[in-house]
Amino acid sequence: xxxxxxxxxxxxxxxxxxxxxxxxxxxxxxxxxxxxxxxxxxxxxxxxxxxxxxxxxxxxxxxxxxxxxxxxxxxxxxxxxxxxxxxxxxxxxxxxxxxxxxxxxxxxxxxxxxxxxxxxxxxxxxxxxxxxxxxxxxxxxxxxxxxxxxxxxxxxxxxxxxx
Amino acid sequence: xxxxxxxxxxxxxxxxxxxxxxxxxxxxxxxxxxxxxxxxxxxxxxxxxxxxxxxxxxxxxxxxxxxxxxxxxxxxxxxxxxxxxxxxxxxxxxxxxxxxxxxxxxxxxxxxxxxxxxxxxxxxxxxxxxxxxxxxxxxxxxxxxxxxxxxxxxxxxxxxxxxxxxxxxxxxxxxxxxxxxxxxxxxxxxxxxxxxxxxxxxxxxxxxxxxxxxxxxxxxxxxxxxxxxxxxxxxxxxxxxxxxxxxxxxxxxxxxxxxxxxxxxxxxxxxxxxxxxxxxxxxxxxxxxxxxxxxxxxxxxxxxxxxxxxxxxxxxxxxxxxxxxxxxxxxxxxxxxxxxxxxxxxxxxxxxxxxxxxxxxxxxxxxxxxxxxxxxxxxxxxxxxxxxxxxxxxxxxxxxxxxxxxxxxxxxxxxxxxxxxxxxxxxxxxxxxxxxxxxxxxxxxxxxxxxxxxxxxxxxxxxxxxxxxxxxxxxxxxxxxxxxxxxxxxxxxxxxxxxxxxxxxxxxxxxxxxxxxxxxxxxxxxxxxxxxxxxxxxxxxxxxxxxxxxxxxxxxxxxxxxxxxxxxxx
Numbered sequence: 001x002x003x004x005x006x007x008x009x010x011x012x013x014x015x016x017x018x019x020x021x022x023x024x025x026x027x028x029x030x031x032x033x034x035x036x037x038x039x040x041x042x043x044x045x046x047x048x049x050x051x052x053x054x055x056x057x058x059x060x061x062x063x064x065x066x067x068x069x070x071x072x073x074x075x076x077x078x079x080x081x082x083x084x085x086x087x088x089x090x091x092x093x094x095x096x097x098x099x100x101x102x103x104x105x106x107x108x109x110x111x112x113x114x115x116x117x118x119x120x121x122x123x124x125x126x127x128x129x130x131x132x133x134x135x136x137x138x139x140x141x142x143x144x145x146x147x148x149x150x151x152x153x154x155x156x157x158x159x160x161x162x163x
Numbered sequence: 164x165x166x167x168x169x170x171x172x173x174x175x176x177x178x179x180x181x182x183x184x185x186x187x188x189x190x191x192x193x194x195x196x197x198x199x200x201x202x203x204x205x206x207x208x209x210x211x212x213x214x215x216x217x218x219x220x221x222x223x224x225x226x227x228x229x230x231x232x233x234x235x236x237x238x239x240x241x242x243x244x245x246x247x248x249x250x251x252x253x254x255x256x257x258x259x260x261x262x263x264x265x266x267x268x269x270x271x272x273x274x275x276x277x278x279x280x281x282x283x284x285x286x287x288x289x290x291x292x293x294x295x296x297x298x299x300x301x302x303x304x305x306x307x308x309x310x311x312x313x314x315x316x317x318x319x320x321x322x323x324x325x326x327x328x329x330x331x332x333x334x335x336x337x338x339x340x341x342x343x344x345x346x347x348x349x350x351x352x353x354x355x356x357x358x359x360x361x362x363x364x365x366x367x368x369x370x371x372x373x374x375x376x377x378x379x380x381x382x383x384x385x386x387x388x389x390x391x392x393x394x395x396x397x398x399x400x401x402x403x404x405x406x407x408x409x410x411x412x413x414x415x416x417x418x419x420x421x422x423x424x425x426x427x428x429x430x431x432x433x434x435x436x437x438x439x440x441x442x443x444x445x446x447x448x449x450x451x452x453x454x455x456x457x458x459x460x461x462x463x464x465x466x467x468x469x470x471x472x473x474x475x476x477x478x479x480x481x482x483x484x485x486x487x488x489x490x491x492x493x494x495x496x497x498x499x500x501x502x503x504x505x506x507x508x509x510x511x512x513x514x515x516x517x518x519x520x521x522x523x524x525x526x527x528x529x530x531x532x533x534x535x536x537x538x539x540x541x542x543x544x545x546x547x548x549x550x551x552x553x554x555x556x557x558x559x560x561x562x563x564x565x566x567x568x569x570x571x572x573x574x575x576x577x578x579x580x581x582x583x584x585x586x587x588x589x590x591x592x593x594x595x596x597x598x599x600x601x602x603x604x605x606x607x608x609x610x611x612x613x614x615x616x617x618x619x620x621x622x623x624x625x626x627x628x629x630x631x632x633x634x635x636x637x638x639x640x641x642x643x644x645x646x647x648x649x650x651x652x653x654x655x656x657x658x659x660x661x662x663x664x665x666x667x668x669x670x671x672x673x674x675x676x677x678x679x680x681x682x683x684x685x686x687x688x689x690x691x692x693x694x695x696x697x698x699x700x701x702x703x704x705x706x707x708x709x710x711x712x713x714x715x716x717x718x719x720x721x722x723x724x725x726x727x728x729x730x731x732x733x
Contacts, residue, residue, distance in 0.1 A: 009345075010345055013294070013296075014282060014283075014286075014294075017283065017286065018286060021286055021287055025287050055473070058473065059470065059474060062469050062470035063470050065469070065470075066468065066469075066470050068290070068291040068311060068343070068345060068346050069291075069345055070345055071344055071345040163344060
């Protein structure tokens with residue numbers, strides 16, 4: 001099962017390596033990991049997407065909680081939540097592809113944020129599946145470069161992760 | 164308020180923590196700290212001969228008392244030499260504070276002389292570590308280190324101090340206490356869960372109590388003994404748990420696991436209720452978890468670390484809490500409900516256990532010609548009145564010591580259980596002796612292990628430590644040889660140690676007493692001589708033993724707990 005684990009962690013040097021080190025040392029899988037400071041600059045929020053059985057995910061959350069710098073851990077995927085990922089795609093946009101690319105970007109509610117004579121950079125936000133679907137929808141040979149942030153997520157409604 | 168240098172602050176902090184001994188080795192990055200050590204006499208420094216020895220000594224200082232061991236090493240190689248010791252302490256959850264020097268802040272990252280990424284290298288084998296970035300946070304960081312090391316599930320904590328910080332100045336005030344929003348270990352267990360556990364215990368027909376190092380570390384032996392007597396259940400212990408319940412008590416089934424007793428392993432496997440306390444169901448204890456899981460049983464697990472619960476086996480009643488608090492609560496509730504487990508079922512269970520016990524799985528034969536290792540440990544037990552502190556290294560001798568020295572008291576059995584570090588025994592014996600200056604201390608070891616930290620014989624001379632080294636010398640790396648004999652077709656790849664030193668002369672060269680014992684009849688007299696005539700000397704006793712002796716019972720790696728190989732089977 002795929003799980004989205006959100007962590008509040010002291011914003012200190014080395015905090016990220018404690019988390020990533022834990023995953024590699026214990027053989028846990030990381031699909032994506034994002035991190036940035038929160039509105040409280042002393043805290044960072046980390047979102048990790050991992051795949052594992054319920055037992056493994058339980059161990060992951062316990063082991064994360066055991067790290068001294070970790071303040072809170074929540075498995076977002078346990079209940080209603082929203083997940084988003086940002087992707088920037090640079091595509092070749094010449095001739096008839098130029099029009100087609102614009103059309104597909106519109107369908108996916110993407111925005112073209114950089115234009116040259118031969119290329120576009122398209123900005124796209126959504127869940128992982130939507131971004132994958134976009135890449136499937138366009139001609140693969142036109143993709144010059146992609147940059148994805150990895151998933152970040154937040155609980156719906158009253159589910160709040162803060163200190 | 165007084166302005167103090169960083170070096171002065173380090174020493175003042177240690178004094179505030181009532182540290183009496185620091186085990187260490189000086190070097191460039193810690194010179195200012197050593198200078199301050201020199202200027203005071205409250206803290207005694209123990210100069211070892213290799214940093215690994217310092218860490219093992221500090222570790223065993225903790226294990227054999229309830230004080231926190233402290234060690235100090237320099238940057239770079241000082242730290243890398245210390246890593247084995249730190250990992251040893253981490254695997255066995257031993258509270259310890261490690262102070263390491265670091266190159267000056269401005270040099271960090273420039274591949275400076277004796278620079279190593281200490282925080283990075285030690286991160287996976289410490290409970291936590293700190294790199295001190297400013298003089299202002301030095302005192303608080305050291306306070307945090309002591310707090311973290313000895314609270315919750317204990318462990319080693321490292322403080323890395325760049326050299327420039329030891330010369331800078333700031334006002335010193337040692338924090339009285341420390342609170343960390345990210346760290347608040349649970350103490351009391353959930354009352355409802357404890358109630359549920361008690362219900363299951365009272366309904367049990369084939370119960371067993373299984374305890375580990377957590378009982379020793381939390382000083383709960385007395386409470387555990389009370390609870391075990393009140394319940395009347397059989398009890399078994401892990402290698403790390405020995406001494407948590409008197410080994411001479413009838414309710415004790417001996418150690419369980421890979422080299423546990425037949426009765427302990429059979430009872431553990433066939434129990435319908437397991438009360439696990441401060442233990443972690445590791446691979447050397449329950450063998451193959453799938454095989455263990457084939458029989459359904461209810462498991463109650465008390466542990467301060469939630470991540471130890473349901474890690475290898477599914478637990479029915481998890482109780483997260485400090486062992487003494489939870490055991491206390493269990494006892495209180497037991498008295499309050501004024502009930503007893505089904506006496507008839509329990510009697511039948513005990514009868515079955517006595518049948519297993521009757522196989523006398525540890526029996527061995529001592530002939531007239533060649534000394535067998537079991538005999539030496541039994542005689543050591545008799546000669547020391549069962550009251551010595553026994554440290555060990557890793558291998559066959561370790562198992563013989565665990566099986567044949569009956570520990571009635573906690574903190575008397577000092578060994579590297581989790582990491583299995585050869586070279587632990589001798590420096591550990593030093594740490595024990597500093598924490599218990601009048602105690603009898605023996606290091607049960609082998610000719611392989613002892614050579615991994617043999618340089619500490621020199622430290623023992625400097626500090627006049629009258630340790631008795633019981634070297635079970637069979638010329639082989641015995642446990643490796645045993646596996647090769649059993650699982651690798653007698654191909655003894657590199658397990659025979661040719662060209663051993665003359666240990667008697669070696670001991671004498673270091674200024675100690677050396678003895679070689681080759682005949683069974685000489686074992687007891689030699690031990691008596693060592694512990695009486697040479698009471699105040701370090702005696703290196705080189706016992707030449709049967710090179711073919713093996714440790715039984717044995718659960719082969721990956722096998723089920725009840726699939727034991729017994730000596731009588733061969």
